Structure formats: structure tokens, C-alpha cells
Amino acid sequence: MKINGFRYFLREASKNVFSNGWMSIASIFTVLASLLVFGLFMVLTLNLNYIAGQLEGDYEIILVVDETYNQQQVEALGETIRGVENVKEAELDSKTNRLDELKDEFGENASLLDGYETDNPLRDWYKITLSDLSRSDETVQELEGLPGIVKIIRNQDTIDKLVSMTTYLGHISIWVMAALALISVFIISNTIKLTVFARRKEINIMKFVGATDWFIRWPFIIEGIIIGLIGAVFSFVVIAYGYHGIIGLLESLEISFVDFKPFHELVLLLIGTFLGMGVVLGGVGSLISVRKYLKV
Amino acid sequence: MILFSNVSKTYENGTKALDNISFFIERGEFVFIVGPSGAGKSTLIKLLMHEETATSGDVIINNVNVGALKQNQIPYLRRSMGVVFQDFRLLPKKTVYENVSFAMEIVGASKRAIRRQVPNVLSMVGLSSKAKMLPSQLSGGEQQRVALARALVNNPAFLIADEPTGNLNPKTAMEIMELLDDINKRGTTVIMATHAKDIVNAMKKRVIAIEDGVIARDEVRGVYGYED
Known part of the structure; x- marks a missing residue:
């Protein structure tokens, strides 16, 4: 033109x-x-x-940590988890913390939990969120392979x-x-x-x-x-x-x-x-x- | 030059407008196409302008077979000819000057060329003093002069006029004819379809008479020859 x-x-x-x-x-x-x-x-x-x-971003998957792990190992595991691709955030929910919450929940029945402080049967948790929830399967598979994680709690139905x-x-x-x-x-x-x-x-x-x-x-x-x-x-x-x-x-x-x-x-x-x-x-x-x- | 070689045209509704017509028009000629209404004059003009294409036979303009042209080549064919109609076909919202310069803008002429050529051609048709007027402010004869100026501004080889005097009174019509004669004398081939008996008889030019789609006469210094 x-x-x-x-x-x-x-x-x-x-x-x-x-x-x-x-x-x-x-x-x-x-x-x-x-x-x-x-x-x-x-x-x-x-x-x-x-x-x-x-x-999606708020959806939490819970990784249960091997109860034989000491604090140092737990923290190291946290770093490894954060390094896994597609993991957005990983937050430690320690067993002591969870015990406190449990006590609050039980209120006056908290005596049931007596003795837990010295020998806490609860396990440390990592709560993680994913960047892309649709790829949760492969991420979970990778996490399952990590030593120190004994169980992964997620609701596949909700995710789907x-x-x-x-x-x-x-x-x-x-x-x-x-x-x-x-x-x-x-x-x-x-x-x-x-x-x-x-x-x-x-x-x-x-x-x-x-x-x-x-x-x-x-x-x-x-x-x-x-x-x-x-x-x-x-x-x-x-x-x-x-x-x-x-x-x-x-x-x-x-x-x-x-x-x-x-x-x-x-x-x-x-x-x-x-x-x-x-x-x-x-x-x-x-x-x-x-x-x-x-x-x- | 223009060559019609065994040209026939049948419209889609079955009307046979032209039946095996052949003629040759030399460069610089002045030719009247005459005949009763519906004889095929308009069809002939439309074939020249490529508004219609021949059903059979060849229309050759300046050594180009018009029927074989592609759609995007047609504008360039039309630039080789100026066209004037009975109803003038001016743009009502544009001035006389703009109506003429428009034809140059369309072919991509430079501003400088437009400013040189438009006043020239307006003076040739005698409308310099009315350049800023709108078509509605002009008489019929003046409007036809604007149309002529527009047809000529790009220096076409042919001027095709379809009943150019049809809407004009006899005196104005003769003035337009004198102008056409002048244009022809400068070397432009003029082809004019008309009903105007007096004009044809007065001009003594070549006459091609068409009746029922065939050429009835082709005379060098012809007359109209119909009583209508």
C-alpha cells in the first residue's frame, strides 16, 4: 500500500x-x-x-513422616520435599504441635491424653500444596518414593x-x-x-x-x-x-x-x-x- | 483498437441479446451504436466494460482478450477507457473538482499530478468557474460535462458514452456532442450508444446499427435510419 x-x-x-x-x-x-x-x-x-x-492452590496433601526420624532428619526431609517439582509449599505440623491441638479439642477430657508428652504416639506431618493440582498423581508418586515418608493422605475424589x-x-x-x-x-x-x-x-x-x-x-x-x-x-x-x-x-x-x-x-x-x-x-x-x- | 469477433451474449434468463456480432473499431474513430430499445446496444457497452462477459466469441481491446481477464485485472482494463452515462453518475456530496480528482486518486496518481491535471481537464470542458460547486447546483449539461471531465482525466484511449445526451435538451446535447468531437480530434476513440436521431444525422460519423441482436448496417458516414 x-x-x-x-x-x-x-x-x-x-x-x-x-x-x-x-x-x-x-x-x-x-x-x-x-x-x-x-x-x-x-x-x-x-x-x-x-x-x-x-x-486448587489451597488444597492440602498430608505427608506422614516416619516416627523414628529425629528433628534434624525431619527438617532435612522438609527441604527434600520442597525441592520436589510441583510442590508449592510444605509446612511442618510437628507432633508436639498436633498434640497441643488435640488437647484443646478434648478440653476437659484432656486427661485421656496424659502421658502423651513423654511418649508421643503422634507423627510429624508435612502439609503440602501443589502448583498444579491436575498433576497430583505424578507428584505423589515421586513423594512416595522419598525415604522417611510412610503415608500420604489425600482425597483423590475431591482433587478429581x-x-x-x-x-x-x-x-x-x-x-x-x-x-x-x-x-x-x-x-x-x-x-x-x-x-x-x-x-x-x-x-x-x-x-x-x-x-x-x-x-x-x-x-x-x-x-x-x-x-x-x-x-x-x-x-x-x-x-x-x-x-x-x-x-x-x-x-x-x-x-x-x-x-x-x-x-x-x-x-x-x-x-x-x-x-x-x-x-x-x-x-x-x-x-x-x-x-x-x-x-x- | 476494438475487435468483436463472432460475439454472442445470452443472459441467464434465456434472453439472447447479441447474436454472432463482428466488427472492428480503429484507434481514433468516432462510432455511433444505434438501434431500437432492447436491440442490444447496452449489452454491447457492458461487454466493452466487462460488466458482462460474452457467452461465445471474443472481445479484444488493445490486443487483450477481455473474456480471458482475471477478476483482479478488470480494474486495469477499465482504466484504459473513460465512461459516460445518461444519468451522469456523479457523487452528490463531492464538489465538481473532487468528482474529477477522485478518478485520479483511485488509480493512485500523485497529489502533484492531480493538481496539474484536474484544472486542465475542467477548463477543457468549460467548468473552471464551477469547480467548487456541488453537482446539485449544476444544470444537466454541466453535470454531463463533469462526467466527461472525470472520464477523460486519466487520458484513456477510449471514451464510451451510453446515451450521454438522453437527459439533455437539444441545444445542450449539441454542445456535448461538439465537446465529444473535440475529444475525438485529440485522438481519443469515441464509442457512443444513442437514440438521438438528429445528432447522428448531423455528425455524419460511422454508424453501427443493431437490431434484434445482429448488425443491420455498418456505414462509414451513416445516418440514424429509424423513425422513432
Whole structure:
């Protein structure tokens, strides 16, 4: 594309956005509405994944330590466990500590536990969390091989449910977002079709003067992209304010048992996705709607 | 040069518009295509512009077989010809100047070339003083002059005019014809489809008469020859 040509396209496109006044505003609102639904879903999915990730990350597996191990050996074992791949954290829950907790639990019946201090039958525990819960099997296998670990306590059922829920969410969200994007392109191409229809004479004149198809397409595509970008910026602002508001409200009510994804972690992804979607929706929408009028 | 060699055109609905037509137009000629409505004049023009393609036979323009052109080559064929229509087909929101410069922007001409050529061609059609007006502020004859300026601004080898005087009064029509004659004298081949008996008779140019899709006459200094 020559510089002359590009300037011409840009000038034509921006002129058309203005001269089509209401039509442009209608298209911008279409993009805005589509992206709001899309964005809402995206934020929801991101948070569900975030929460699922938290649940996964918080899920504890208990490693029971050989009771013949002395304190030094236990601590050394701790280092080895932390060195195992996929282990996020490993926390020692010592037998003395657990005995104290047990006593608290028994309360006035604590006398049952008399004599435990001198000969504690309880065993040291390491409570570990994993970075990726879906790979728990191989990690557990590796841990089982470590000398000093006599037993591993985990609830495979719960793990499986958690893992399948998060993968399921991931799949669903991809499909729903793809469907929403498709619907948006369809709606936007219909709106832009009206502006193309209003200018079909112009397109026809361009054709018989000898304009190439791409020369005719570019201004419409750029017009679509401009409209898409404006719609994207507006919908981003709405989503951003809405997110802040809703999260603030939920946190002030103090009913949330889980954390939501903090906004600053979302912002780049949101901006990128919205601008990208705006460009694609507008551009592809225009491309589709101008196609019919080029066949002369 | 333009060569039609055994050209037939049958539309999808079965209408046979042209039936085995052959003729040759030399560079620099002025040719009228005449005939009753529905005889096939418009189809002939459409074949020249590649708006339609021949069902059989060859249309050859400047040694290029038009029927064999790929879709992306058609714009370049159209740049070799200027086209004028009965309904002018100007862009209503653009000024006279812009309507003409538009045709140069489309072919990727430089800003400098546009600024040099557009005033030239506007002065040639006698519209320099109306360059900033919109088409709606002009008379029919003036609008057709703008269309002519647009058709000529890229110095095409051919000028194709489809009933260019159809919407004009006789006096204005004759002015447009004089302009076409001037253009022809500068070396541009002019092909004009028309119903205008008086004009054809007055100009004394080559006349190709089409009736029911076949060539009825092809005369060097012809007359219209129909009573309509």
C-alpha cells in the first residue's frame, strides 16, 4: 500500500465516520453492547478460574513422616520435599504441635491424653500444596518414593472434582466467547451493511472508473476499525468501573469467602482483548458487508 | 483498437441479446451504436466494460482478450477507457473538482499530478468557474460535462458514452456532442450508444446499427435510419 493510498484511505474513512453520523453511532453502540456481554463473560470466567485456582492452590496433601526420624532428619526431609517439582509449599505440623491441638479439642477430657508428652504416639506431618493440582498423581508418586515418608493422605475424589471443574470451566468459556464473537461480527456486519448500501452508487462509480477491489474495501475496513475501537474504549470504561464497583461492594459486605481477581491483574488483558476484538469485529464486519457490492 | 469477433451474449434468463456480432473499431474513430430499445446496444457497452462477459466469441481491446481477464485485472482494463452515462453518475456530496480528482486518486496518481491535471481537464470542458460547486447546483449539461471531465482525466484511449445526451435538451446535447468531437480530434476513440436521431444525422460519423441482436448496417458516414 502506497503512502498516498493510505492517506487517502484514512481520510475517507474518518470522513465517513462523521458524515454517517447516526449510522456510526448505531454501529458504535452495537460494538459496545456486544463487547459488554463479551467482557462480562470474560471477567466472570477469569474470576471463576481465579477462584478455582485458589481452591486448587489451597488444597492440602498430608505427608506422614516416619516416627523414628529425629528433628534434624525431619527438617532435612522438609527441604527434600520442597525441592520436589510441583510442590508449592510444605509446612511442618510437628507432633508436639498436633498434640497441643488435640488437647484443646478434648478440653476437659484432656486427661485421656496424659502421658502423651513423654511418649508421643503422634507423627510429624508435612502439609503440602501443589502448583498444579491436575498433576497430583505424578507428584505423589515421586513423594512416595522419598525415604522417611510412610503415608500420604489425600482425597483423590475431591482433587478429581476440582480439576475437572476447572478444565470444564476453561472449555466452556472458550466456546461461549467464540460464539459471542461470531454473533457480534454478524450484528456489526449488518449495521455496516446499511452504510455500505447507502454508498452503493459510490462503490459502483469507483468500479467503473477502474478502482481495484482492495482500494474500495480499505476505507470501509478502516471505518469499521475506527468504529470498533471507539466501541471498545467505551465498553472497557464501563466494564472497568462496573468491576471496581461490584468488587468493592462485595468486599465491603464481607460475605465473600473467596478473593476476587484484583483489577490491576485484569486490566492489561481486558484492554488488549477489547481493542483486539474492536479491530477484528469492525474490520471483519466491514469486509463481509462490502463484499456483495464488489461483484460488478 | 476494438475487435468483436463472432460475439454472442445470452443472459441467464434465456434472453439472447447479441447474436454472432463482428466488427472492428480503429484507434481514433468516432462510432455511433444505434438501434431500437432492447436491440442490444447496452449489452454491447457492458461487454466493452466487462460488466458482462460474452457467452461465445471474443472481445479484444488493445490486443487483450477481455473474456480471458482475471477478476483482479478488470480494474486495469477499465482504466484504459473513460465512461459516460445518461444519468451522469456523479457523487452528490463531492464538489465538481473532487468528482474529477477522485478518478485520479483511485488509480493512485500523485497529489502533484492531480493538481496539474484536474484544472486542465475542467477548463477543457468549460467548468473552471464551477469547480467548487456541488453537482446539485449544476444544470444537466454541466453535470454531463463533469462526467466527461472525470472520464477523460486519466487520458484513456477510449471514451464510451451510453446515451450521454438522453437527459439533455437539444441545444445542450449539441454542445456535448461538439465537446465529444473535440475529444475525438485529440485522438481519443469515441464509442457512443444513442437514440438521438438528429445528432447522428448531423455528425455524419460511422454508424453501427443493431437490431434484434445482429448488425443491420455498418456505414462509414451513416445516418440514424429509424423513425422513432
